[in-house]
Amino acid sequence: MNKQDTVIEHNSPIVEENSHKVTLNFSDGVTKQFNVQPNKSILDEGLAAGMPLLYQCRSGSCSSCICTLDKGEITTINGESSTLLRSEHELGQRLLCVSQAEADCSIDLAYGSEVGTSSAQEVNAFIDSIEHIGVNTVRLTLELAEGSYMEFRPGQFMQINVPGVGTLRSYSPSSTNKEFPKMEFLIRLIPGGVMSTYLKERAEVDQILTLTGPYGAFFLREEHKRAPHIFVAGGTGLAPILSIIDTIRQLSGVKPKMLLSFGCATPEALFCLDDIQLREQWLPSLEARICVDQGAKEGHYLGNPVSPLQEADVTDPNTVAYLCGPQPMIDGATARLIELGVKAENIFAEQFVASN
Ligand code: FES
Structure with missing residues (x-):
């Protein structure tokens, strides 16, 4: 469905003075609009208007509510903070839970309009x-x-x-x-x-x-299921990646070319290697590269899971990437994948944070 084909749905019947109109562009082509008051969280206002938005912490720390500003102006609400990096901000990314609209805005969401309804x-x-x-x-x-x-x-x-x-x-x-x-x-x-x-x-x-x-907004985008996939996982960031790989295996049709780069600090910290090997046997189009920061043994790459990514790994402009691990790994993998030709909008990431 093209954006031009969609019916725009207005969900804020009462338009107050000084309010701004926010247009949400979902990845399935559906467009929805609502009004926000100045100094109010766009997420709160959107949810109150019945918008199917993804969120979790509502405090700027989990990135579930991430979006990309298409047009207009959005700033961070006074007293709130966002965990987005400057590079992500420069790419137009914003966290809706800690953001307010300074003008009428158009916002792109990397998920379909049905996703946030559950x-x-x-x-x-x-x-x-x-x-x-x-x-x-x-x-x-x-x-x-x-x-x-x-x-x-x-x-x-x-x-x-x-x-x-x-x-x-x-x-x-x-x-x-x-x-x-x-x-x-x-x-x-x-x-x-x-x-x-x-x-x-x-x-x-x-x-x-x-x-x-x-x-969370980190999940398999089935609309890209035929494109080559690159997975970069650090530590237990492997968990959602295994779920994604297994779901691709369960989907019907030809499997895409897949590369999994997984790493831990030392060989002793590695886990699930048998599970990965089994998936390589089940899915001949899957290649795994195992990395350790130190003490590499035969068959290991030395360095973090970003280090084995090479030019030959990205030959298709539609390649999609899923990254899960510590923030420095995500930053490094994002920069490297963009350098290799992966489009920023085709890179999906979830930060793994250890909590005491
Ligand atoms: S809901 Fe967690 S960052 Fe916005």
Whole structure:
């Protein structure tokens, strides 16, 4: 569908003086409009007007509400801060939850108008297994309680309530909807971390955890499913990438050319290498490159997962890339991929932040 073909939907019948008109351009060609008051969060005003916008933290830290300014002027609300980098800001990217409109604006969203309509829900799940799969990584498998159901897009994340602490921690499933009612998470153990302490000291099979979700704007864009894919994953940033790769495997039709570059600090910290190898066998169009920052053994690349990316990896201008890991890795991978010819709008990233 072209933008010219769409019917523009106005969802703010009362137009107050000094308000600005915001036009949302969704990736499926649907366009919607609403009005915002000065000094008010565009996200809050949009949600109040019934716009299907993605969000999670509402405080400028998770990037779920990221958009690209097409026309107009948007500034950060006084007293709020955004985690966007200067380079992202210069590319027109903004976080709607901490932004206000200074004029009528047109905003591009990298997801379709149907995506934000599914709201987060709370479900209970039993611990099925807790498996140590690297020096500092645990694979946590849950089974949703009878009668519970949670559908997510591969790449999105859930919040898990840490029992006895009342603290929420965000993790992306490495599994897909096909494995329902099982869900699998890869969790990095952090000294003193609330989830790490729970997993090491108190967690037992059959205990009940509460999950809410799904959240996030990082997910497989099926409209690009035939284009070559590049995945760059650092540490447990591998989890949403595995979910995306497995979903591509489950989709019908010819599989795209895929490159996965995955890395950890040392060979001992690496995990899921058998899972990756298995996927290379299932998907002949998938090539994996394993990287370590130090102590590289045979078959490893030395350096972070950005280091093996080469000119020959980007031969198609429609190549799409999915990045998940620490912010410096995402910044490095974004810069390198753009240098190699990947379009900025075809790069999707999720920052992985370790929490204590
Ligand atoms: S909703 Fe998290 S950054 Fe806006």
